[in-house]
Amino acid sequence: MADRYDFHAFENKWRERWQADNLYHAPDDDPRPKWYALTMFPYPSGDLHTGHWYAMAPSDAAARYRRMQGHNVMFPMGFDAFGLPAENAAIKRGIDPAEWTFANVDRMRSQLRLMGASFDWDREVVTASPDYYKWTQWWFLQLYNRGLAYRAEAAANWCPGCQTVLANEQVVDGRCERSDDVVERRFLTQWFFRITAYAEELLKFDDVDWPESIRTRQTNWIGRSEGARLTFAVDAAGVDEPITVFTTRPDTVYGATFMVLAPEHPLVQRITTPAQREAVANYVSQTARQTEIERLSTEKEKTGVFTGAYAVNPFNGARIPIWIADYVLVTYGTGAIMAVPAHDERDFAFARKYGLEVIPVFSHPEVDTSQPLTAAYAHGDRMINSGPFDGTPDAEAFDRVSAYAEERGFGERTVNYRLRDWLISRQRYWGAPIPMIHCPEHGAVPVPESDLPVLLPRNVRFEPTGQSPLTQIDEWVNVPCPIDGKPARRETDTMDTFMCSSWYQMRFADPHNPERPFSTDAARQWLPVDQYTGGGEHAVMHLLYSRFFWKAARDMGLVEGGEPFLRLFNQGVILGPDGNRMSKSRGNVVAPDDQVDKYGADAFRCQLMFVGPWEQGGPYNPTGMAGIVRWLNRLWTVVTEPPALVAEPESDAARSLRRVTHKTIRAVTGDVERFSFNTMISRLMEHTSAIQKAREAGSCDTAAWNEAIESTILLTAPLAPYITEELWQLAGRSYSVHFQRWPSFDPDLARDDEIEVVVQVNGKVRDRLVLPAGASEAEARDAAFASPKIGEWLDGKQPRRVIYVPGKILNLVV
Template identity: 45%
Template sequence: MESQYSPDRIETKWQEYWDQQKTFRADQHSSKDKFYLLEMFPYPSGRIHMGHVRNYAIGDVVARFKRMQGYNVLHPMGWDAFGMPAENAAIEHGIHPAKWTYENIDNMRKQLQRIGLSYDWEREFATCDPAYYRWEQLIFLKMLERGLAYKKTSSVNWCEDCQTVLANEQVEDGRCWRCSQTVAQKQLEQWFFKITDYADELLEGTDKLSGWPERVLAMQRNWIGKSYGCEIIFPVADRKEQIKVFTTRPDTLFGATFMSLAPEHPLVDALVTNEQRSQVEAFISEVARQEKTDRVSGEVEKKGVFTGSYCINPADGRSLPVYLANFVLMDYGTGAVMAVPAHDQRDFEFARQYDLPVIVVIQPEGEELHAPSMTEAHAGSGVLVNSGAFDGLDNETAKDRIATFLAGQDSGRQTLNYRLRDWGVSRQRYWGTPIPVIYCDQCGTVPVPEQQLPVLLPTDVELTGAGGSPLARHQSFVKVDCPTCGKPARRETDTFDTFVESSWYFARYACPQHDEAPLDRDAVNYWLPVDQYIGGIEHAVMHLLYARFFTKVLRDLGLLDVDEPFTNLLTQGMVCKETQRCSEHGWLYPEQVIEGKCSTCGRTVEAGRTEKMSKSKKNVIDPNQLIDTYGADTARLFSLFAAPPEKDLEWNEQGVEGCARFLGRVWRAVSDSLDDLKQAGTMSESSSEAAMELRRKTHQTIKKVTEDIDGRFHFNTAIAAVMELVNAIYALPERRREATVLKEALEAVVRLLNPFVPHICEELWQALGHQQSVEASGWPSWNEEALKSDIINLVVQVNGKVRGKIQVAATAERTLIEQEALNEANVQRYIEGKQVRKVIVVAGRLVNVVVS
């Protein structure tokens, strides 16, 4: 064994070994208990970043740990390969999206393999493979048969200059990413999935997902947004239009003083007067630049614009001005809100901003509110005032009474509402799964026959950035015979939202080569649900909700028998680093800063905030450079040790170097002990106290690391515990004489570290004389007897303040403990000349001497 740790040599060696031996191949027919571990699969952008390293290292720890525990582990990897960046690259660099995508996949696969991740690469697939999206098209057709897929007119982002629909990601500051023209809202026919049919089941399911973070479950419950209330109709003054609102507070109806509409509301065009049109259009453009999450966050300034129209309050006939407001979304309720400033904080802030009336209609018990002096809305309970015949009612009773009153005059009704809206899956771009539908003038909308699947994405499409969908200009794709009547027809040229591909990929991993159906039911039922899923919280109400919906659809289509896709969910934190900026050259990469100065101009660099690593801020670390310098195991160890998985990790160069030094210490601990270990035999009663203490430390460490990893994911404290054990090994005197306990400790270190740093552990395990892989050696177990100590340490206090420590036998009598405490040298200083009133012994913890 070499005396120096050389990560480059051993990491290449063991990665080749794992590949040749198919070490991580999953076997459906194993007699072991299964464990399905999955991280959210990546988009093949071309290069991995430290966020990838951290995310996949976290998953790899769990996968390797479970294998060592004796589980049959499925740990697959693939590629979320469709999407807009490939089209951008095609337009910018003149390279076909497929070529760009597959080259990136090849590059990223090599990078992931270099980290030593224990994937079953035989299950790999990309979602842009026809062998994958063929089955997605079939699932769509089955959903179409059941009424779960349909087409309707919807509001979209529209660029008039490019004559195309834009995804939200393609809208930058309210302008088209291609031509920089202002984006408008337009009504177009779009395909939808009827996720609302599963709203109740999705909501009820959140109460059963005990292995999910409560924060994610709360976000999903809020997004589904089930609420009981009242639908109220507000006629528009001097027009035929009506505005429908949904409210959970009909008791506040008499306090409504204006109407707020979402800028995307379909009635906007009809309600805007000529005098207000320019202001309204400017406001809509401004709101289009805001993220939806920002608009409803409560932190953004409430802004709006008057449409010029009024609606009528059905309760008392008052005219209410109709405004557009930036905090109202079409995604929730009806896209219209009756504004009651006295009893809703958002409405209150808006009313104060635009000098609109505030009418108190609910007085809280024991108080008397006066609108002019109110500094915030009263959203609680109370008794109705200023509400006509309903004055004096408590507000809960008034909800039903007012709803009944509205129903009697055909102005409203009690109803159940969901915030959740059906999922719009149409995308007007090339690089996506073709929607398998044909339009015939005689037969209407015709599904593509199953035997004609997949509808292949043509490879000879020209991507120029010009307006319109590239597929719509590809005549050999568009023109097709109707499968029903045989007459000329045209194909659908929309492609699926890429969230469709990621909503069922985890099930396909169970049977990636199955070619008779989307899923092999036996294989899927064996592996699903995923036992541990790992990914970012930013997917809480998109991918994770869609995956739950798709799983229920696949169940109802008879393709699998599970209700939920993921039993346990871990949402990992981000990797962050300090930003650096030059006043002349802007943000700088770390390698552009030399001794605190810009390498280009020599100016002193300004240190900025610590933020999520991003190319835009240039505060990124290239994993390849990190591995070149320190090795993959060091990169893994730092990403796992620097912070708990669910917390953000702050990059620290000294921390990386510290991890590298620790692995060097582990290496030397083994290499320097090999001659001593030849003396190892069996543990004897004559072993020294130091040896017995090391054995105790070994078993304590095994217990702690096991508990820290298993379900708790306290990787940082688990690693710290192993570090302490390594220190104890170095402190052991007479190593040759204590070879038996030394060997046990060293082998424990190697096995406990294996999930974290597998390359060095495989090499050290072999050096310790084992022929099989360390992964095959199994997870170590602790001995309860070995955890017990013959000697215990006790703190000694004098009048409650720590003054010393003593060591006594675990079986020592109370009188002996008291005497040892009183005889401790430092304690003697504090009791000399004083009267000992009593000595309190807290078993196993401390002694308190009370003096006066």
């Protein structure tokens, strides 16, 4: 492989120079328009891997392009440094999680510097440092003060591996998103954020340019459905509370032949009759033993138990039996449903199994409603068996029935969401302590803001016990109540680390502010993020939580506008050369530091961008590196070994070189705008080859040559920052190439003098003609008729039809 340029020599040199000059620092006061570019900050796991490069190097190229377009670009970097891996590593090796984390941060910072990315290191934040988590705690208090943080008992997801509860978003297919352990259900008192208060607004994406797939996933996760709540009286001894159900089909209420409660529904014990007590108790405990995976399996046959109690349909007074069944979830709606077997598949299956009544309440052209139904059908023509509503068309049924219920006071239209409030308590050590104090007299009392941060104590035994390790530190836990000074206890749970990352993009605007999370001026100057890039796996976690935080911050008057990230781009996943995820056990890991050592940072960056479309990801191709190295070598050669130059403008060769240059500028600009880095590089390769051909052809026009060289260095600069800085200097230009103006193209110079027109006969290519640019259809047609090849194919016939696409194609139809 080629070895013409010595990247070791200048990559280190320029890295140090840029650092010494603080070249990429984004000043707050700058007349240029701002551009806030952000790539998701990493967890400091200890080693920067190829995935980090794949996410960050193209993001850097895009940021550099904006800078050359004349923007004051802020491209910050930091570390998402709280979280379980530190704690687990610490347990395994007996070291302090803080030590482990901050040592990793140092190591990864220096690895990141190798990349040559234009990060503004002055703005670095580390979420685990007290001057950051002070403000994470501050956010908690603000949310608490606004009623957006509350403590409640609820069925929580307990991960036995991580020994902590998790948010719903962190449970994937009934397993822990991190450890893959099967999650258990536990009733615990925990802290929540009221993200559901923003459910409706979180469904709107009008102000953002985000990938469809992420928007769809958030929309599905929020799960809006319109329906009604209907209240049924309970006909059971000693129970005067009614049961409210949520239904999307109030119009089928006359077909409700039974009611089903979730086994965990609070009324189950009270309504169950003595005869049914044992069966119900057995079923409830059997349900409790099931994992979420077992319970949610759609394959499983439905089961349930009769409680012995009856509910009364408020519309017609019908007494319907109340069952419990695990296909009804306590976490959705009201945890109770009216079952309409005729018009709901699930209810139908249940009714059939247990011999319950089925009453159709809509006529249907293909169903004989006087016979037992063989299947449920969702919609029909008109209401039947529905008392005063008989004959109502399907389209009007929902509104009429709902209105009736509202008038009589036993129901109301509502919107229900699948989204649950965000559970943020964690029973682990390495996180920001929740700044609350529990007083026997005053309950949960916020820590006064002036006492922040609540520092995480050091030298703690943090083996997981299912309780926060902080509970064991008496001198930390026992504090006076902020209200009356009497003995009280600190909250010992820590916060979900997703909280740290929900507002980090705001802190970058003003990262060292000791008084506030950020100043209003800084927020006005920098927020929101103009371009965010990162992995799509955060669709319903980080990206949803951040939007919630932003909207809450907006309502507190801290930021302006409705969204934290205006444009979002999700890169794909870079795989090992064998097409699998890189992992030590597979032995397919490509280590960035090795690649940098062998080929240089520029070559590694370019190779990652060249393997394919960024959003697609895919296997890393180690042998393909040769092509990138050859290209950078050719670039080096043409700049450092120019031909003999002559001042002779307007030669054909000069015009042709200029044409290629201007075409390249046009194409490459379009590519970088679309993040199409692979095609961008292929075009730059072509340009380099064209320059090389011009060089070998002999003496070259000075102006055309200089323009070509200068342009190609500038266009390559975002991709390969080191070699371009070196070449820019060698070419006698002024430091730094990264603050030069992005070249613009001249359409006249990019235009071809001659065009090749493909001539088709009946849609098949039969000849190619070279014509002057702008040739008319008549000229093209005449030229085609003059061609002997075309003459043969026409065989003397006159074309029935002629299609001419100027500059492209002439199709003769005979």
